[in-house]
Amino acid sequence: MIPYSTQLIEEDDIAAVTEVLKSSHLTQGAKVEEFEEAIAGYVGARYCIVFNSATSALHAAYDACGIGHGDEIITTPISFVATSNMAIALGAKPIFCDIKNDGNIDENFIEALITPRTKAIVPVDFAGKPVAIKVLNSIAKKHGLKVIEDASHALGSSINGEKIGSFADMTVFSFHAIKPITTGEGGAVVTDNEEFARALRLFRSHGIIKKQLWNSDMVSLGYNFRMTEFAAALGLSQLKKLNRFIDIRESIGHYYDERFQGHNLFSTIPIDSSEQSARHLYPLLLSPALHCVKEDIFSELQTRGLGVQVHYKPIYQNSFYKELYGEMRLSNTEYFYRSELSIPCHQKMTMENAAHVADTLLEVIEKYAYRGCSF
């Protein structure tokens, strides 16, 4: 099976982890700080605070800008549930905004959703393709909101050479196993704001500040959302490879773009020439003529060894959300969900693998096309 995404762990990654395992500090040592400095330097942000997951990082980021009971965030339904879950965890309500045909939040619909309770806009760089962050920032500024960018797919993505992580008030990255680089589980928030950085560190570690000698003081409610030293060592080692990983995913992406160009049964998502995508996912959009056979196409691709996936079931369609907020439907989101299929694209693949994926996909698509769907 060629999965849609996977990690690449090499000997030097293993050596970096082993070295820490043999050292005096498994947690709360120097590696975490070194990793934080490296991430901040890479994306061009002043502060980086790492966490044991992007989920905890989101939780901390929402808390740091004061999101709490009765507040609202405006976010996208085409994301992993953690994006909106962590706002709910603080008593806030996610307001879902419809998306564009690239899977990113539609900035044109945001202002209509702003209420006196809105605290933040939370976009997701879907598949690694940058959101319209400058427009989002100016809407936020006009209305006194914060922008918290969930860039879990987008470490290494950039706009005119400037990395994602240098634009929003806070930007969140994930180091889950199959994200652009990995620490096993892990996440980070980057920010230029010193107050946020301080709040994020407190939230990560019990709200405790050190005073003198044995004396410490717990000044706010916090958790244990810390990253281990060996995870940070893996992250440091992986970060050195990020540009190589992106180059490989980019070559595969370009190859697919060319193979699939002009196909009448599905389309791909173009990346603007001024932008770079980390290519965490390679999404296809099936045309309506294939929507009714999508399950068959998915199953056959799986049977034939392609670990395809669909990103994402709209968050509001989950039972938990339906029970909380009732049924809702956003038309572009629904259409995107019916169309989307992510095919394998990762740094462990060769160009031969990519050719095999493209050949198999084209064969299977054409096999099911004859049935057609009425729409």
Ligand SMILES: *Cc1c(COP(=O)(O)O)cnc(C)c1O
């Ligand atoms: C993976 C992911 C998360 C959660 O990341 P974890 O590190 O697994 O907690 C959040 N948002 C998006 C968009 C993701 O893809």
